[in-house]
Amino acid sequence: MIEALPPLPFPPGLILIAGGLLLPLIPAALRSGWLLLVPLLGLLAVWTIPDGVVVSTHWLGYALEPVQGDSLSRLFGSIFSIMAFAGALFSLKQTRTMELAAALAYAGGAVGVAFAGDLLTLFAFWEVMAIASATVLWANRTTGSQRAGMRYLMVHLLGGVVLMAGIAAHVVQTGSIDVVSLRLDTAATWLMVIGVLINAGAPPLSAWLPDAYPEASWSGTVFLSAFTTKTAVYVLLRCFPGNEILIWVGLYMVFYGILYALLENDMRRILAYSIINQVGFMVVGAGIGTPLAINGAAAHAFAHIIYKGLLLMSAGAVMYRTGKTKCTDLGGLFQSMPLTTLCGIIGALAISAFPWTSGFTTKSMVTAAAGHEHLTLVWYALEAASAGVFLHAGIKFPWFVFFQKDSGLRPKDPPRSMQAAMLLLAAFCIGLGVYPQPLYAMLPFAVEYVPYDLPHVVKQLQLLLFAGLAFFVLLPMMKRTLTITLDVDWFYRTGLSWLVGRVNRYGGCLWSLAEQGLRTVWNHLVGSLERTHGPAGTLARTWAVSSAMLWVIGLLGFYLILYYVNGS
Numbered sequence: 001m002i003e004a005l006p007p008l009p010f011p012p013g014l015i016l017i018a019g020g021l022l023l024p025l026i027p028a029a030l031r032s033g034w035l036l037l038v039p040l041l042g043l044l045a046v047w048t049i050p051d052g053v054v055v056s057t058h059w060l061g062y063a064l065e066p067v068q069g070d071s072l073s074r075l076f077g078s079i080f081s082i083m084a085f086a087g088a089l090f091s092l093k094q095t096r097t098m099e100l101a102a103a104l105a106y107a108g109g110a111v112g113v114a115f116a117g118d119l120l121t122l123f124a125f126w127e128v129m130a131i132a133s134a135t136v137l138w139a140n141r142t143t144g145s146q147r148a149g150m151r152y153l154m155v156h157l158l159g160g161v162v163l164m165a166g167i168a169a170h171v172v173q174t175g176s177i178d179v180v181s182l183r184l185d186t187a188a189t190w191l192m193v194i195g196v197l198i199n200a201g202a203p204p205l206s207a208w209l210p211d212a213y214p215e216a217s218w219s220g221t222v223f224l225s226a227f228t229t230k231t232a233v234y235v236l237l238r239c240f241p242g243n244e245i246l247i248w249v250g251l252y253m254v255f256y257g258i259l260y261a262l263l264e265n266d267m268r269r270i271l272a273y274s275i276i277n278q279v280g281f282m283v284v285g286a287g288i289g290t291p292l293a294i295n296g297a298a299a300h301a302f303a304h305i306i307y308k309g310l311l312l313m314s315a316g317a318v319m320y321r322t323g324k325t326k327c328t329d330l331g332g333l334f335q336s337m338p339l340t341t342l343c344g345i346i347g348a349l350a351i352s353a354f355p356w357t358s359g360f361t362t363k364s365m366v367t368a369a370a371g372h373e374h375l376t377l378v379w380y381a382l383e384a385a386s387a388g389v390f391l392h393a394g395i396k397f398p399w400f401v402f403f404q405k406d407s408g409l410r411p412k413d414p415p416r417s418m419q420a421a422m423l424l425l426a427a428f429c430i431g432l433g434v435y436p437q438p439l440y441a442m443l444p445f446a447v448e449y450v451p452y453d454l455p456h457v458v459k460q461l462q463l464l465l466f467a468g469l470a471f472f473v474l475l476p477m478m479k480r481t482l483t484i485t486l487d488v489d490w491f492y493r494t495g496l497s498w499l500v501g502r503v504n505r506y507g508g509c510l511w512s513l514a515e516q517g518l519r520t521v522w523n524h525l526v527g528s529l530e531r532t533h534g535p536a537g538t539l540a541r542t543w544a545v546s547s548a549m550l551w552v553i554g555l556l557g558f559y560l561i562l563y564y565v566n567g568s
Helices: 013-026 028-046 071-089 097-114 120-138 142-175 185-198 208-215 220-239 245-263 267-288 291-322 338-349 358-372 376-402 416-434 437-442 454-473 490-533 546-567
Strands: 053-057 062-069
Touching: 013 028, 013 097, 013 120, 028 071, 028 097, 062 071, 062 120, 062 291, 071 097, 071 220, 071 291, 071 416, 071 437, 097 120, 097 208, 097 220, 120 142, 120 220, 142 185, 142 208, 185 220, 185 245, 185 267, 208 220, 208 267, 220 267, 220 291, 245 267, 245 376, 267 291, 267 376, 291 338, 291 376, 291 416, 291 437, 338 358, 338 376, 338 416, 358 376, 358 416, 358 454, 376 454
Parallel strands: none
Antiparallel strands: 053 062
16 A cells, blocks of 8 residues: 555546546547556555545445455455556557447446445446446457347346345345345345356356457457456455355366367467356355465466466467467467467466466465365365366467467567567566565465475476376367357357247237237227217217216226225
8 A cells, every 4th residue: 555645535446437438538649648547547546545444425325435445455456457557558559449448447347346345336336347348349340249249248237137136135134235244145145146156257157258258359358358257256255255155156167167168269269268267266265265265366366367368468469460369270370479479378377377477376375275174175176177277278278379280370479569568467477476475465364375385386297297298198189170169158149049039930920810809809899889879080979877877886896896805
């Protein structure tokens, strides 16, 4: 915390949101500087916020606390701001102002969630993220991005509705809107955690992530990878630590992501499935809920945003230069893109928790927490998953994109601004691996974990060695083909379309029959009136008084019977 500067009297995320909204109004010559300045101002604001409630007000009888700081909030607020800066640096060559403006607002929503002290403020920034991230997708202006953006928005608005329903029920039951640790012992808290897990990419709606992220532009995917899922992890750590069900949800995500990433051919879909896998480790940490596990999940989220951003930047650089994303179309790029290859390898080593990279000093804390709590099955599962991560992201991604066969493509490394962004994140990956103490000092609990003891280093090197050996032994089976991976999104991309088509087809027939029946009844009614009271429009004859009285008495009696039945 920077104590020399007073905290701002408003949420720091508003700096990024306002910066994004104003971006289109900035002269083109100054737009790049504005794009880099806004995240730095946001980072400075994050570090002026002390512990405790900084801003509070009242609305409809509830105490709103839009700014409440502590170490966990500053940790996530810092990495969101850093990633906004790195993403902006990488995107300086992006000409679509709408994407860049939405990306800043998206980052601002994430920072706003990190400092929200009440559930209503949290939900407001949560919805800002949903709209801004969908706009980042739509800004790519392709048919695929338009459709994926609509599906993405529908899933996240569904998650928002479920979350809001849980918040409303929780407020009715407790009268409190404070962001506090909750147990999953009421329908309200279950609805809230389901809404959060949808954003985390948990089953059964995990497929929204690989469906949407690869449809963004070469720069948009970098922003999308950083905020939504990690904001969900923050809320799980803040509101639902120690709920055991999260351990099993997280393990499902871990192996689900590995399996589909190994099957995938598109390099950005490989990395999208890898996000689900890595977030699974964090969800397991939230489920364990001990100080070591929470520290590990928070530190892993920090490191993951950096190395996943680096991997997607290297993939984005390849796409920027070649226009291709499928592994079957790529290969041999190390010959003409040496810097991109090097940065991609560094990101791959970091995600694989290779010693002297950030993944080794952060992700292993979650595994250690499982061991300390004697969760033997969970410990073995996480160790096996670490080998799987090395297979799909540590080896498969760089091997098929930069090495394997020679595709004949000879693109150059990307422009200098993109190179600078990749080098910045690569430096973070190595720096936090060699010297993790600054990150450990930011964690919510005192850190007694020592990553570099001889047994841990040797075990991890052995695990990675055998995983690498298995990859090359099984390389004929790993060779990519022009395949499309079927996922649970089939049910709402294809199955739902088929169902809607059948409903429209048969429903149209039923509607025609109903319309014909209604028309017959109407004609019969009009005919009866005309026979009794003359032609339509004139109603020359009047009702007999005796008939009118009988109708009034009959209707009144019918009403009294209904009233009596309902009343009793």
